[in-house]
Amino acid sequence: MRFAGAIAAVLLIAGSAFAAEIPQADRRSGYDFMKPDTRAMQDEDTANPGMLWVLDGEGLWKRKAGTANKTCADCHDDARTSMKGVAARYPSFDKSTGRPIDLEQRINSCRTSQQQATPLPFESRGLLALTAFIARQSQGVRIETGADPQLAPFIAKGRELYVQRQGQLNLSCANCHDDSWDKRLAGSAITQGHPTGYPLYRLEWQSLGSLQRRLRACITGIRAQAYDYGAPELVELELYLMSRARGMAMEAPAVRP
C-alpha cells in the first residue's frame, strides 16, 4: 500500500511539475542539429543567403529617411563598432513604454522618433534587412539578454507562457523544447529552441524571417491562435527565450532547415 502510494505521489509530481530546465552544459544551438551541408551554407558568407539581407541592410543604414532627413549612420556612425553586441542584449527594457521591446521594435521606434519616418511593417524586406545588418555585428558575441533587473517580471511572464499548455494539441513550448529536444518530429530534429541566430534564413521559408515569425509558426503548429506581430506576449516569449540562451554565441544571420 505504501509502495503504491509512493508511485502515485511520483506520478503526481511528474504530471504537475514543470519540465526540468536544460542544464547549462547540455545547451545546444540549432546549428548542432543540422546536417553538414546546411552548416556549410551558414558558415560561409558568400553561400549564406541571409547575407543578401545584411547587404541590403548596410545600404539602408546609410540611406536618408523621414522628414528629419537623417540616416542611421548620422547618429550611430559605423555599425561595425556602434552596433557590436547590441543584438545580444535584446529584447531590452524601453524606458518610454516601461516594457521590453525587441530589436525590430527598437529600429521602428528609432525611425519614428529620430528620423520621423513611417515604421517599417513586420517581416518587410526593409525591416528584416536592417535587423539582419545590426544583428550581424554581434556574430560570435555571447548573449546577455535579461541582465537588466527591470526585465525580471517580464521574463517570468515569458516563462509562464513557455510552460503554458495551449491549443487543440494542448502542448506547451516546454513539452517539446525542454522534454523532447533529443527526439525527432516527422523526421526533423526538435531542437532546444535557443534563438541564437535571428533573423535567420529558413530553407522552408525560402526567405529570412524574424523570431516572431518562428514563434507564430510554432503556435499555429500546436493549433492555438497565434498572437499578432508585436504583441506583448510574443516579446515576453522572445525575452524569456533569449535570457534562457544567455551565454550562448550569436549566429545571425543563421541558416536553418
Next chain:
Amino acid sequence: MASALINVPAKAKRGDIIEIKTLMSHIMETGYRHTTAGEVVPRDIITSFTCRFNGSEIFRTDLFPAISANPFITFFTTATESGKFEFEWTGDQGFSETASASITVE
C-alpha cells in the same frame, strides 16, 4: 534591392582547378501558386545564368521553376590567365543583373 554574392579566389596558380560560387537574390516565384482569391501568382524566375572570362563564355545554365529562391550556382574551371569573370543573370519581367570578379594567375 537585388544583389549578388560572388566567391572567386583572388589568386591562383596556372593550371589550378578553382571553384566559382555565386548567390543571386531572387524570389523565384514558380507561377504555380495561387492567391487566397484564386488568382495565379505570375511566374517570376531567373531563366538564364552566364559566366564569361575575358569575354569568352565559359559557363551557361538555364533555370526552371523548381529551383529555390536566391539560387546558389557553383562550378569549377581551370585558371589559365589573369583576368575578369563577368556574370549575368536574366529572367522574367525584364530581370537582368550583372556582377564581376577579378583573378590574378601566377
